[in-house]
Amino acid sequence: xxxxxxxxxxxxxxxxxxxxxxxxxxxxxxxxxxxxxxxxxxxxxxxxxxxxxxxxxxxxxxxxxxxxxxxxxxxxxxxxxxxxxxxxxxxxxxxxxxxxxxxxxxxxxxxxxxxxxxxxxxxxxxxxxxxxxxxxxxxxxxxxxxxxxxxxxxxxxxxxxxxxxxxxxxxxxxxxxxxxxxxxxxxxxxxxxxxxxxxxxxxxxxxxxxxxxxxxxxxxxxxxxxxxxxxxxxxxxxxxxxxxxxxxxxxxxxxxxxxxxxxxxxxxxxxxxxxxxxxxxxxxxxxxxxxxxxxxxxxxxxxxxxxxxxxxxxxxxxxxxxxxxxxxxxxxxxxxxxxxxxxxxxxxxxxxxxxxxxxxxxxxxxxxxxxxxxxxxxxxxxxxxxxx
Amino acid sequence: xxxxxxxxxxxxxxxxxxxxxxxxxxxxxxxxxxxxxxxxxxxxxxxxxxxxxxxxxxxxxxxxxxxxxxxxxxxxxxxxxxxxxxxxxxxxxxxxxxxxxxxxxxxxxxxxxxxxxxxxxxxxxxxxxxxxxxxxxxxxxxxxxxxxxxxxxxxxxxxxxxxxxxxxxxxxxxxxxxxxxxxxxxxxxxxxxxxxxxxxxxxxxxxxxxxxxxxxxxxxxxxxxxxxxxxxxxxxxxxxxxxxxxxxxxxxxxxxxxxxxxxxxxxxxxxxxxxxxxxxxxxxxxxxxxxxxxxxxxxxxxxxxxxxxxxxxxxxxxxxxxxxxxxxxxxxxxxxxxxxxxxxxxxxxxxxxxxxxxxxxxxxxxxxxxxxxxxxxxxxxxxxxxxx
Numbered sequence: 001x002x003x004x005x006x007x008x009x010x011x012x013x014x015x016x017x018x019x020x021x022x023x024x025x026x027x028x029x030x031x032x033x034x035x036x037x038x039x040x041x042x043x044x045x046x047x048x049x050x051x052x053x054x055x056x057x058x059x060x061x062x063x064x065x066x067x068x069x070x071x072x073x074x075x076x077x078x079x080x081x082x083x084x085x086x087x088x089x090x091x092x093x094x095x096x097x098x099x100x101x102x103x104x105x106x107x108x109x110x111x112x113x114x115x116x117x118x119x120x121x122x123x124x125x126x127x128x129x130x131x132x133x134x135x136x137x138x139x140x141x142x143x144x145x146x147x148x149x150x151x152x153x154x155x156x157x158x159x160x161x162x163x164x165x166x167x168x169x170x171x172x173x174x175x176x177x178x179x180x181x182x183x184x185x186x187x188x189x190x191x192x193x194x195x196x197x198x199x200x201x202x203x204x205x206x207x208x209x210x211x212x213x214x215x216x217x218x219x220x221x222x223x224x225x226x227x228x229x230x231x232x233x234x235x236x237x238x239x240x241x242x243x244x245x246x247x248x249x250x251x252x253x254x255x256x257x258x259x260x261x262x263x264x265x266x267x268x269x270x271x272x273x274x275x276x277x278x279x280x281x282x283x284x285x286x287x288x289x290x291x292x293x294x295x296x297x298x299x300x301x302x303x304x305x306x307x308x309x310x311x312x313x314x315x316x317x318x319x320x321x322x323x324x325x326x327x328x329x330x331x332x333x334x335x336x337x338x339x340x341x342x343x344x345x346x347x348x349x350x351x352x353x354x355x356x357x358x359x360x361x362x363x364x365x366x367x368x369x370x371x372x373x374x375x376x377x378x379x380x381x382x383x384x385x386x387x388x
Numbered sequence: 389x390x391x392x393x394x395x396x397x398x399x400x401x402x403x404x405x406x407x408x409x410x411x412x413x414x415x416x417x418x419x420x421x422x423x424x425x426x427x428x429x430x431x432x433x434x435x436x437x438x439x440x441x442x443x444x445x446x447x448x449x450x451x452x453x454x455x456x457x458x459x460x461x462x463x464x465x466x467x468x469x470x471x472x473x474x475x476x477x478x479x480x481x482x483x484x485x486x487x488x489x490x491x492x493x494x495x496x497x498x499x500x501x502x503x504x505x506x507x508x509x510x511x512x513x514x515x516x517x518x519x520x521x522x523x524x525x526x527x528x529x530x531x532x533x534x535x536x537x538x539x540x541x542x543x544x545x546x547x548x549x550x551x552x553x554x555x556x557x558x559x560x561x562x563x564x565x566x567x568x569x570x571x572x573x574x575x576x577x578x579x580x581x582x583x584x585x586x587x588x589x590x591x592x593x594x595x596x597x598x599x600x601x602x603x604x605x606x607x608x609x610x611x612x613x614x615x616x617x618x619x620x621x622x623x624x625x626x627x628x629x630x631x632x633x634x635x636x637x638x639x640x641x642x643x644x645x646x647x648x649x650x651x652x653x654x655x656x657x658x659x660x661x662x663x664x665x666x667x668x669x670x671x672x673x674x675x676x677x678x679x680x681x682x683x684x685x686x687x688x689x690x691x692x693x694x695x696x697x698x699x700x701x702x703x704x705x706x707x708x709x710x711x712x713x714x715x716x717x718x719x720x721x722x723x724x725x726x727x728x729x730x731x732x733x734x735x736x737x738x739x740x741x742x743x744x745x746x747x748x749x750x751x752x753x754x755x756x757x758x759x760x761x762x763x764x765x766x767x768x769x770x771x772x773x774x775x776x
Contacts, residue, residue, distance in 0.1 A: 001640060001641070001644075003495075003582065003584065003614060004494055004495060004641070004644060005493065005494060005495055005496055005497050005500070005551070007493075007497055008493055008494045008495070008644050008647075008648060009644060011644070011647040011648060011651060012647070013643060013646075013647060014647075014650060017650075034448060036447060036448055040444035040445075040446045040447070041444070041446040046441040046442065046444075046446065049437075049438075049441055049659075050437075050438040050441055050442070053434040053437055053438055054434065054438070056428035056429070056434075057428075057629065058428045058429040058434065058626070058627060058628070058629045058630065059424060059428070059628055059629045060422060060424055060628050060629055061629060094482050094486075094631065094653045095653045095654055097650075097651070097652065097653055097654045098482075098652060098653045101651070101652050101653075105393065105395075105396055105518060106392055106393060106396045107391075107392060107393055107396070108393055109393050109395055109396075109498065109520055110497065110498035110499075110520050111498075112393070123650065123651055123654070126647070126650070126651045127651045127652075130493060130648065130651050130652075132497055132498050132520055163393075194391065196391065226391060238446070239446060240446070240447055240448050241445065241446045241447045241448055241449060241655075241657050241658055241659075242446065242657050243482065243653055243654065243655065243656065243657055252389060253389070253392070255401060256389075256392060256396050256397060256399070258401075259396075259399040259400070259401060259402075259514070260396060260399060260518065262402060262485075262511065262514070263399060263485070263489070263511055263514045263515045263518050264485065264486060264489050264515075264518075264652065265482045265483045265485055265486045265489075265631055265653060266483055266485045266511070266631065267629075267631065268631065269629050269630050269631055269660075270629055271437075271629075272657075
């Protein structure tokens with residue numbers, strides 16, 4: 001073991017996995033710890049993959065993605081952002097995670113620093129560590145108006161080694177959504193300092209404001225700004241298990257991104273890509289259904305917890321997680337295990353999400369009302385009866 | 389572009405892709421440039437994936453692979469190597485390429501060196517470059533008894549920065565197969581020097597000796613030796629497009645490998661893994677058919693080229709490539725393009741395979757007799773009529 005590379009040895013076990021392992025297989029446990037809903041992928045998407053398999057589409061394919069999928073991605077973005085996108089800026093990856101890995105490998109390595117507002121999805125910081133780059137976490141704080149990113153603190157954290165800022169809005173785990181002005185300010189800072197932005201807008205459709213998507217760097221940036229957008233089919237179309245994502249970037253970066261795909265997994269199966277095309281072209285009704293479910297889930301759990309008077313949180317403006325603190329329970333790693341034992345529900349401890357996450361729990365509300373109502377009732381009862 | 393990380397910017401475009409791009413879409417061109425046969429994945433394997441899709445197996449799964457697949461891998465190895473293997477040493481990856489990436493990331497990074505006997509599959513050296521490690525190529529030479537790895541040269545190349553030796557036997561592109569004694573000597577050297585071995589035995593079933601597989605490090609090593617075996621479903625079961633592979637390693641490395649999977653693609657789709665189980669458990673007849681086809685292909689092309697008197701090569705002992713030089717044609721990058729124009733066949737230039745590959749062409753003979761006979765005839769005619 002000691003002969004392994006230090007960065008590999010030191011890559012942390014996911015703090016979410018720890019409680020999942022603890023609670024695995026408990027009868028009746030309601031799992032709200034992962035970033036995954038309870039619906040399988042819609043049938044029309046699965047069928048598209050099966051048809052392609054039946055047609056024998058099992059050979060190597062283009063590293064950047066099949067033309068049909070890059071076209072469908074361009075059309076999808078054109079519809080969603082109200083301005084034209086070209087297929088040449090889309091690169092199909094083997095998961096949103098791989099999109100992050102490739103974005104990181106594109107801009108940072110040993111000796112470099114990347115700024116990450118936190119709490120953040122643990123895999124971001126971990127992927128930076130594996131790459132050899134140093135993640136610099138910038139803890140956000142929960143004030144009366146919700147979670148706040150301190151732009152002065154962001155600016156002050158920039159050093160000559162800083163190469164990029166990683167922005168995840170809507171945020172997993174806090175539900176924070178950066179407004180258009182905040183995005184413009186971050187972009188302005190990145191432009192002035194010559195930094196890259198890696199923009200993780202995976203949850204953009206899960207937005208509880210009055211629009212079909214959250215504000216985006218696409219609203220404020222030029223096509224040739226130094227932004228690598230990372231995204232996935234996992235959440236919008238309930239395709240978590242598939243491992244298909246995409247990068248959107250200036251087409252000039254195409255050869256570099258293609259090479260990094262080539263030397264990591266060498267492309268994505270054609271039959272997976274056919275399913276992704278179906279999701280983009282025919283999946284809007286399903287996305288709407290999922291977002292409506294998430295909104296109901298959010299309202300249910302937030303209202304119920306508010307009434308207990310024992311929790312502290314901001315109503316999430318996006319994504320599908322509630323990130324909340326429990327009065328008198330600062331050690332949420334232990335709390336996660338206790339809630340498995342004492343309430344038969346599975347939540348993820350905030351410590352897994354890095355600096356600023358201590359004292360919080362993450363609950364995924366991308367679920368049908370039945371399971372979520374039971375889970376909420378269990379949590380409320382526990383809050384009302386457990387001693388601080 | 390200049391603001392990208394140097395290792396990303398400098399990752400080379402595959403030298404195989406260059407000629408493929410040149411010849412793409414030429415009417416009637418016979419493509420023998422890629423490491424891929426002409427058969428789609430067998431139907432029973434495709435059906436296993438479609439059944440799983442129909443069953444709704446579209447959720448996140450274990451990072452190490454589903455238990456059924458790790459079990460099937462253990463059984464497969466037990467049958468093939470004639471001694472017991474435990475499921476705990478197998479880790480499912482999103483392609484053989486990813487198995488290499490994870491093996492590399494496990495043992496080497498910025499400032500480290502890895503020895504790579506060459507000519508070698510270009511992605512090996514490129515993946516090392518992306519990781520920040522320095523690949524040190526050790527050119528093998530073609531003598532009267534075939535390709536030879538000079539162990540003294542290997543030993544002399546070790547420096548305090550050396551972390552691993554990458555061994556690919558049977559070799560893509562040369563068809564070299566390391567005998568048991570050579571493997572034992574490499575292992576001995578690695579043990580003495582405290583080095584890791586990354587053993588790429590992807591072509592072990594494509595062996596033209598009198599056995600169902602090539603000699604392996606499994607024949608000479610202990611279970612806890614510092615060896616990371618990388619492998620893929622691509623070749624044996626005609627699953628190139630699927631992107632499923634595996635790592636075999638001491639179970640003690642499990643958490644590190646799991647973490648590196650987590651932070652690169654976060655696992656492989658369950659429905660892909662169901663197909664892989666079918667391949668392992670019910671695919672032996674298909675493997676035998678493929679190996680027999682490759683053997684016929686080898687005999688056909690080698691005999692025909694020998695008769696021209698204009699080529700120089702060793703009959704490959706394994707894998708499914710012929711790596712040959714043409715008298716009077718030292719510039720094989722140009723030769724690749726000329727053969728597209730003048731013979732309507734697609735071969736890969738040896739320069740793509742690094743040091744020692746100059747002056748050679750790689751031809752994939754994993755094809756049915758019809759196409760291969762035509763291709764051979766075209767190549768022979770070209771050799772007989774073109775001027776040196």
